[in-house]
Amino acid sequence: MADQKRPVRSKSQEERRRIILDAALSTFAAKGFASARIEDIAKAAGVGKGTVYLYFPDKESLFKSLISDDLAPLIAHGAGILEASPQSPRKALSAFYTLVESEVLDTQRADLLRLMITEMPNFPDVxxxxxxxxIRPGMQLVQKLLTIAHDRGELRSAKVLEVPQMVVAPILISAIWGMLFSPFGAFDRRAAFEVSLDNLFLSPERETP
Amino acid sequence: MADQKRPVRSKSQEERRRIILDAALSTFAAKGFASARIEDIAKAAGVGKGTVYLYFPDKESLFKSLISDDLAPLIAHGAGILEASPQSPRKALSAFYTLVESEVLDTQRADLLRLMITEMPNFPDVxxxxxxxxIRPGMQLVQKLLTIAHDRGELRSAKVLEVPQMVVAPILISAIWGMLFSPFGAFDRRAAFEVSLDNLFLSPERETP
Amino acid sequence: MADQKRPVRSKSQEERRRIILDAALSTFAAKGFASARIEDIAKAAGVGKGTVYLYFPDKESLFKSLISDDLAPLIAHGAGILEASPQSPRKALSAFYTLVESEVLDTQRADLLRLMITEMPNFPDVxxxxxxxxIRPGMQLVQKLLTIAHDRGELRSAKVLEVPQMVVAPILISAIWGMLFSPFGAFDRRAAFEVSLDNLFLSPERETP
Amino acid sequence: MADQKRPVRSKSQEERRRIILDAALSTFAAKGFASARIEDIAKAAGVGKGTVYLYFPDKESLFKSLISDDLAPLIAHGAGILEASPQSPRKALSAFYTLVESEVLDTQRADLLRLMITEMPNFPDVxxxxxxxxIRPGMQLVQKLLTIAHDRGELRSAKVLEVPQMVVAPILISAIWGMLFSPFGAFDRRAAFEVSLDNLFLSPERETP
DNA sequence: TATGAATGAGTCTTCATTCAT
DNA sequence: AATGAATGAAGACTCATTCAT
Incomplete structure (x- = not known):
């Protein structure tokens, strides 16, 4: 195909872009957007200061790219799980929590989540x-899932349909706790997920490995 | 009397300090710590740039004073509610949610809460x-309350005792949602509190005025 | 006399002025003109910051008053000694050195001398x-004295008549050494004066108490 | 050749550093340390304000570099002269005076000397x-020289051995006079050196070209 | 008259961004 | 394409001076 020659070069390009983005994520997460210096990011990426500007027009774009680049695959993946709902809503949600754990909370993406919480107020367009x-599509998926559960009579209370955000509460709590208080004591993330599931659904059927 | 001149002066001093703190809260909340300019804070307070420095040695102290000044009364009040537990744990928690609504979420203190979430990673000592x-004393109070509920057989699941943070989840979700997404749709705070209570406690007894 | 009532008040005024000038001298000597803060001077004088401005229109005037106020009496006194020349030029010069020691180098006026050396480049009008x-009248007096000595055949070399500044060299060296290196070792001021006299005059007649 | 690029670069770096130091010397000499603005120095050096900070971490370092950079070569040179003492102490000292004239008093280094006199009280570590x-090694060299002269019977008075600083008195007087009173009349530097030598040494042997 | 709270001009310093090599 | 030296706009902080009390 015609794009075979391009990929050789563009892969190297693409790789460097990723390296810079990863360095930016660590640096922004460590210092916050305003306090992170481009030079630090460049150093962390192992490139010169000017090189960053070959890939991103300015600091803000770098930050925004961080989010938009990493978000797309995550959305696809998460949506897949939520939509699949192979057996039961509870199992689907449980699988979703597990996915979030392995794909976000246990990875550098947790930093991205924290960064979005802390920096987004300054970036309304983001x-x-x-x-x-x-958020909106995610909440709609959750709502659909909860509606199914409600229709099946598995939901403890219909009221949660009005605040589907409660479903992601344990994820946020976990992220925030880790961000603020991890030095002072761990947060039992697994327990939080189980409490959430137990509380949302009537039947105490546990997901088993 | 001789003490008339002093109180007038010192009241004016204290007043001015509060005015600056309030201006600082708005400004920090709007721009974040790093991006807020002292001059903006001064302007918002209706004083000159240098005046801020008569009351706070530097920007960081101003920020920290914001937190320490406002935290103390809040802690006292919240602890009072949680410790009182007049009739039932559920009622106590419900009263606590109501207090948080009227004393925090509906006031400028919501900004303080948001500010703590977004800026605290940069201020480890804070x-x-x-x-x-x-946090720690608060969680202990919550745990005590939940233990009482558990002993009375009112708690749905003992597992929440391990993650008392889940009790404040709706408060945090509400604060975060308001901070990030209020332009795109409201968060039904009341519903969230009710879902939380309904899920935590077995008997669906509603608190009535 | 009519001015008797005034003096009562004006003495108090005059006293305060002196107190402020003394405080200014210490402070300027310790920090230099630019780094000395008016507030420090006020504190050292035991008055409020604004009070300084009741006596001197601004910082520069305060500094200049320091010099002009203290110089006049010094000039009169020094000129008296040099002009008197009771017995011999050497004795007159020796008396002058002794006067400078007791009236300048051993007093706070040494600070004034140092201050003039360090700050005058920034105050050309001073x-x-x-x-x-x-300087000019002083040098003329010295020249007259040296001329007398020369006429009497007491001077070692007529060349010093062209550089009468050499006569005050030991004074300046003493002041500068004290200003810069006193922590690292004393300067033997007496020896310097004797060397200077011995070198200038032929007969080694010592002045005796 | 490959080493052309590096030397060019590094020479340009070193050159720029010197240019900034020279500009700093003029500016500090003209205004004093506290009143000199970094921007003025930058302008005098023909560089941007920020560039100064690429070469020196702050204003104080710039000032101190001024001294330490220029002192080393001067010390080496002066010590060489004083130690050489080829024929006679008097000739050595005369050569030293001549060196100081041509290498210090007639160059921009005179400003450095004046700057050290005026600013050092504010920089005790300098x-x-x-x-x-x-100073100390210099004074020791002078003392050694005077001791030799004394042993040879060429010294007028042994007392100067206790105050070797008198030897540099004409240099200091010249620097100070130039700094304070040059607009009002010149100081005959040559005459001062000759008077100093004539007074210190017994034999009136003149150094001849 | 004396005070010290208030002011804002002035300065150092940082850092995003540019550009010559 | 990559670099990092150079730039200058921006902001924290100081302090001489004013003025209401």
Missing amino acids: AAYYHANL | AAYYHANL | AAYYHANL | AAYYHANL
Whole structure:
């Protein structure tokens, strides 16, 4: 195909872009957007300061790319799980929690999540984008799932349909706790997920490996 | 009397300090710590740039004073509610949620809460202080309350005793949602509190005025 | 007399002025003109910051008053000694050195001398005033004295008549050494004066108490 | 050749550093340390304000570099002369005076000398460094020279051995006079040196070209 | 008259961004 | 394409001076 020659070069390009993005994520996560210096990011990426500007027009774009680049695959993956709902809503949600654990909370993406929480107030357009592309569809999927559960009579209370955000509460709590208080004591993330599932659903059927 | 001149002066001093702190809260909440300019805070307070420095030695102290000044009364009040537990744990928790609504979420203190979430990663000593003086004792109070509920057989699941943070989840979700997505849709705070209570406790007894 | 009532008040005024000037001298000597803060001077004088401005229109005037106030009496006194020349030029010069020791180098006026050396480059008009009122007449007196000595055949070399500044060299060296290196070792001021006299004059007649 | 690029670069670096140091010397000499603005120095050096900070971490370092950079070569040179003492102490000292004239008093280094006199009181550590590396060894060399002269019976008075600082008195007087009173009349530097030599040494042997 | 709270001009310093090599 | 030296706009902080009390 015609794009075979391009990929050789563009892969090297693409790789360097990723390296810079990863370095940016660590640095932004460690210092916050305003306090992170481009030079630090460049150093962390092992490139010169000017090189960053070959890949991103400015600091803000770098930050936004961080989010939009990493968000798309995550959304696809998470949506897949939630939509699949192979056997039961509870199992689907449980699988979702597990996915979030392995794909977000246990990876560098946890930093991204924290960064979005801490920095988004300063980037309203990112918040809008994030809301339109992740939060709203995500909440709709959750709502669909909960509706199914409700129709099946598995849901403890219909009221949660009005605040589907409660479903992601343990994820957020976990992220925030890790961000603020991890030095002072761990947060039992697994227990939080189980409490959440136990509370949401009537039947205490546990997911088993 | 001789003490008339002093009180007038010192009241004016204290007042001015509060005005600056309030201006700082708005400004920090709007821009974040790093991006907020002292001059903006001064302007918002209706004073000159240098005046801020008569009351706070530097920007960081101003920020920290914001937290330590406002935290103490809040802790006292919240602890009072949680410790009182007049009739039942559920009622106590419900009263606590109501208090948080009227005293925090509906006031400028919501900004303070958001600010603590977003800026504390950059101020580890503030996080330590906040954890030692608010979070840990707060969680212990919650645990005590939940233990009482459990002993009375009112608790749905004992597992929540391991993650008392789940009790404050709706508060945090509400604060975070308001901070990030309020332009795109409201969060039904009341519903979240009710879901939380309904899920935590067995008997669906509603608190009535 | 009519001015008797005034003196009561004006003495108090005059006293306060002196107190402020003394405080200014210490402070300027310790920190230099630019780094000395008016507030420090006020504190050292035991008055409020604003009070300084009741006596001197601004910082620069305060500094200049320091010099002009203290210079006049010094000039009169020094000139008296040099002009008197009771017995011999050497004795007159020796008396002058002794006077400078007791009236300048051993008092706070040494600070004034140092201050003039260090700060005058930034105050050309002060330098002009100082040159016109102290240096030039002083040098003329010295020259007259040296001429007398030369006429009497007591001077070792007539060349010093062209550089009468050499006569005050030991004074300046002493002041500068004390200003820069006193922590690292004393300067034997007496020896310097004797060397200077011995070198200038032929007969080794010592002055005796 | 490959080493052309590096030397060019590194020479340009070193050159720029020197240019900034020279600009700093003029500016500090003209205004004093506290009143000199970094921007003025940058402008005088023909570089941007920020560039100064690429070469020196802060204003104080710039000032100190000024001294330490220029002192080392001067010390080496001066010590060489004093130690050589080829024929006679008097000739050595005369050569030293001549060297100081051509290498210091007639060059921009005179500003450095004046700057050290005026600013060192505010930089005690510089004074200590200067005393340890220039003054003390210098005074010891002078003392050695005077001792030799004394042993040879060429010295007028042994008392000067206790105050070797008198030997540099004409240098200091010249520097100070130039700094304070040059607009009002020149100081005959040559005459001062001759008077000093004539007074110190017995034999009136003149150094001849 | 004396005070010290208030002010804002002035300065150092940082860092995103540009550009010559 | 990659670099890092150079730049200057921006912001924290200081302090001489004013002025209401």
